[in-house]
Amino acid sequence: MKITGADEEFYKKLLETFPNGDHRQHCASVIAHQVNKNDRYIAAEVEEYIKQVISNMTEEELSVMETSIPTYANKIREKIEALEDDFRQKKFSKWLDSGTITCEEVYKLAEVITPAKTIDTIPKSLYEAEKDDLNTFERKVIDVVVSLENVKWWHRIIERKDFFINGWFYHYPDFMVMTKSGKLVLIEAKGDHLDGDDSKDKLELGRKWQQQSGKDYRYFMVFSKKEFGLDGSYTIDEFVDVMRKL
Numbered sequence: 001m002k003i004t005g006a007d008e009e010f011y012k013k014l015l016e017t018f019p020n021g022d023h024r025q026h027c028a029s030v031i032a033h034q035v036n037k038n039d040r041y042i043a044a045e046v047e048e049y050i051k052q053v054i055s056n057m058t059e060e061e062l063s064v065m066e067t068s069i070p071t072y073a074n075k076i077r078e079k080i081e082a083l084e085d086d087f088r089q090k091k092f093s094k095w096l097d098s099g100t101i102t103c104e105e106v107y108k109l110a111e112v113i114t115p116a117k118t119i120d121t122i123p124k125s126l127y128e129a130e131k132d133d134l135n136t137f138e139r140k141v142i143d144v145v146v147s148l149e150n151v152k153w154w155h156r157i158i159e160r161k162d163f164f165i166n167g168w169f170y171h172y173p174d175f176m177v178m179t180k181s182g183k184l185v186l187i188e189a190k191g192d193h194l195d196g197d198d199s200k201d202k203l204e205l206g207r208k209w210q211q212q213s214g215k216d217y218r219y220f221m222v223f224s225k226k227e228f229g230l231d232g233s234y235t236i237d238e239f240v241d242v243m244r245k246l
Helices: 005-016 022-035 044-054 059-066 069-098 136-146 196-215 236-244
Strands: 151-156 175-179 184-189 217-223 233-235
Touching: 005 151, 022 044, 022 059, 022 069, 044 069, 044 184, 059 069, 136 151, 136 175, 136 184, 184 196, 196 217, 217 236, 233 236
Parallel strands: 184 217, 217 233
Antiparallel strands: 151 175, 175 184
C-alpha cells in the first residue's frame, strides 16, 4: 500500500538522515525486495539493475518514489519481465535455427478427459464430451469447422492440462482438428477485439511449430472480420476456404 500521513513523514525524515549514497542504496534494496519476492532472479543482479534505474533521479523524484514503493517496484518488475521475454524469444529463435531445438511427434492424447463442465451436442468431437467453456466467437468457429465434410474430428484444448506449443512461452491453442486426409490443424480463435501483441507472439510461435512439424501440420489464427495482415492469420471466411482444401 502507499504510505500516508504520519508514516510517510516518519519515513521521509528517516531517509533524510542517510548520506546520499546510502539513501539510494536503501531505496534500491527495498524495491529489489519487492520485485524479487519469489526469488525468481539473482538478488544482487536485480539490485544492481534498480540502482541504475534510480541513479539519475533527482532528490524530488526520489522522494516521490519513497512513498510509492509498490507502484515503482511493479513498473520495474514489468520492465524486467519484458527484457526477459525478449531475451527468451531471441534465444529460442537462435536455438531453432542451429538445430538445438527440434520438433518431434511424441505427444499422445489422453484416452479420457474429465472436465467439470462438458458439452456433447457439437458433432465430430474426439471425446464423448468436450470442455464447455467456449465464448461466442469460439463457438462460431467450431460450428463452421464441424460443418466441413473433410473434418474427421475436433478437440477443445484444455489450458494447463492438455497439448501446448512449447516455445519461449507455453501456448495453448483453442482447438485441435483432424481432417480426413490426415492433416492436424491447430486453431486459435481470437475475435477482432483481441489482436494485440499477445496475438502476434502466439501466431509467430504457432507458425514456427507448423514449419518444424512438417507437411501434415497446420496452425491458423482466426479473426471475425478484421485483416490482421500476418502469415497464418485469416478472417473466418478466408479460413473456411483454406480448411476445405486440407
